[in-house]
Amino acid sequence: MVKICDSQDLQERGLAFRFNIKERAAIALRYGGQVYAYYNECAHVPIELDFNPGDVFDLSRQFLICSTHGAYYDPTNGLCLGGPCSGRSLHRLTVIEKDNAVWLLEESNS
Numbered sequence: 001m002v003k004i005c006d007s008q009d010l011q012e013r014g015l016a017f018r019f020n021i022k023e024r025a026a027i028a029l030r031y032g033g034q035v036y037a038y039y040n041e042c043a044h045v046p047i048e049l050d051f052n053p054g055d056v057f058d059l060s061r062q063f064l065i066c067s068t069h070g071a072y073y074d075p076t077n078g079l080c081l082g083g084p085c086s087g088r089s090l091h092r093l094t095v096i097e098k099d100n101a102v103w104l105l106e107e108s109n110s
């Protein structure tokens with residue numbers, strides 16, 4: 001189990017926390033009180049979602065959005081709901097929140 005950040009680093013629908021795992025960029029975020037993490041690689045072209053560091057929510061704060069071509073994703077499962085990679089998904093990482101911190105457990109298959 002690897003610590004990613006403190007719980008207070010993730011505000012509801014706020015800036016994502018950027019980190020690296022296995023030399024790949026990743027993000028952790030809070031949505032609906034839950035924490036989620038993904039590799040920071042768009043399902044369209046594997047480049048980082050955020051142009052401004054951590055700024056991954058769209059204006060409605062309902063979806064994650066890629067700053068390059070505007071693909072938008074469900075924050076709870078990484079599924080692309082619209083844009084050039086509709087139907088594909090971000091690569092999700094398994095995280096838990098415990099002892100006022102966010103921890104990476106392992107990669108899931110989704």
Ligand code: FES
Nearest residue numbers: 042044066069071
């Ligand atoms: S690189 Fe993300 S939508 Fe094209």
